[in-house]
């Protein structure tokens with residue numbers, strides 16, 4: 001080998017090494033070298049959004065972590081969130097590996113955990129152009145109103161019995177029934193005091209138990225997500241997920257079968273629409289499994305997010321900011337009046353109520369780290385190198401509480417939004433409850449309507465007092481709940497006939 005050939009060979013070997021070293025030197029700041037095997041996993045703690053907020057305060061708004069073998073980048077500023085979710089959103093449009101996507105998610109058939117590609121695009125089109133159009137959401141209005149009247153009647157019932165209302169049970173019952181009726185024309189829960197009507201309570205409790213277990217573990221970190229694929233079997237959660245999947249499968253199959261045999265119905269739910277869309281599809285059976293996945297994912301995505309937002313709002317109003325209730329009552333009395341409930345058409349004329357909802361989403365963003373994204377190729381953020389395949393986390397919680405953006409950020413003060421055009425719909429990166437860009441929440445319209453209608457009418461219909469103490473601490477699951485469920489007593493402000501009628 002002559003000298004020139006030897007030099008070229010050396011160059012070919014050294015160049016990638018030098019490039020790797022150079023890129024490594026340009027990675028975002030890291031809190032430490034990380035531990036062998038687990039890297040920085042131990043720094044996440046039980047409340048990853050809080051731990052990452054604290055790390056950002058110390059090390060800056062972009063961080064590099066190693067989660068097991070997975071490189072991760074965490075951003076906690078408006079500019080960097082905009083870079084990830086808007087300016088470079090195609091680069092960051094994929095998802096990292098989630099254990100729950102395997103069995104429970106029918107091998108990543110659902111949309112929320114699917115990598116970026118044709119399958120995800122097809123689903124996104126289906127969800128945004130067929131299932132979640134404004135017209136379709138409006139067509140389910142009467143059903144939302146019926147559920148609303150069940151919820152208000154339950155508060156009335158508790159008042160008559162001199163009992164406090166468990167707000168979490170009340171709200172999850174409302175959001176769960178609203179979603180399952182839209183999706184599969186089934187009502188699974190009865191409120192306190194409500195008579196059982198066509199509800200198979202054992203079926204309901206199986207469904208709820210399976211779903212809440214799935215929802216709870218779905219966005220938690222699992223060790224198998226951070227080790228090489230051939231070591232995943234070592235994670236005990238894998239076996240837990242398989243058991244859950246078997247229960248879920250039995251249950252969902254029954255719903256699909258019922259729908260297949262009940263064709264030509266006058267009013268169609270989402271399941272009917274999906275089965276119609278895939279009618280004649282050569283992969284018919286697969287599509288049935290897929291429809292089952294969508295049902296599971298939509299119920300999980302749409303119920304707790306809305307319920308926890310309203311529970312936190314009442315928590316703040318009743319325990320920390322009572323003036324908000326008085327001001328909201330004044331606005332509702334002057335715009336809506338006491339002879340009827342609040343209609344969806346009233347909402348644009350209720351700026352204070354809208355401000356309350358924005359403030360709740362700012363201070364208590366239900367999904368604080370959004371759903372983690374993944375870089376599909378190398379990228380540059382703020383001059384730092386982001387490797388291909390890096391889990392990319394936007395800490396919406398830290399942004400919503402950043403003192404550089406918000407005056408007294410821990411104070412619940414809806415007034416900060418009055419006269420401001422800032423909204424929650426993904427255009428303003430200070431406020432990101434639904435994310436933004438390609439992977440933003442497709443159920444935002446429905447989620448917002450559910451939260452607005454429930455909150456507006458619970459406030460309009462009743463005077464509220466907290467029952468007992470509540471320190472308003474957080475508990476982490478797939479969404480951030482209050483650690484202690486909120487108890488409150490509601491006394492009617494409107495006539496009983498108004499509260500119990502579902503016609504607005």
Ligand code: HEM
Pocket residue numbers: 111112113114179297298299301302303305306309366367370371372432433434435436438439440441442443444446447448451
């Ligand atoms: C207050 C209510 C809701 C909140 C706060 C919320 C929040 C979110 C967030 C933060 C994401 C992730 C965005 C990202 O990755 O950047 C998301 C995704 C998603 N949401 Fe929602 N959501 C709500 C209601 C709903 C409803 C009612 C549905 C449907 C019934 C729904 C279905 C989905 C789906 C399918 C995705 C995955 C999108 C994708 O990966 O492309 N959500 N949601």
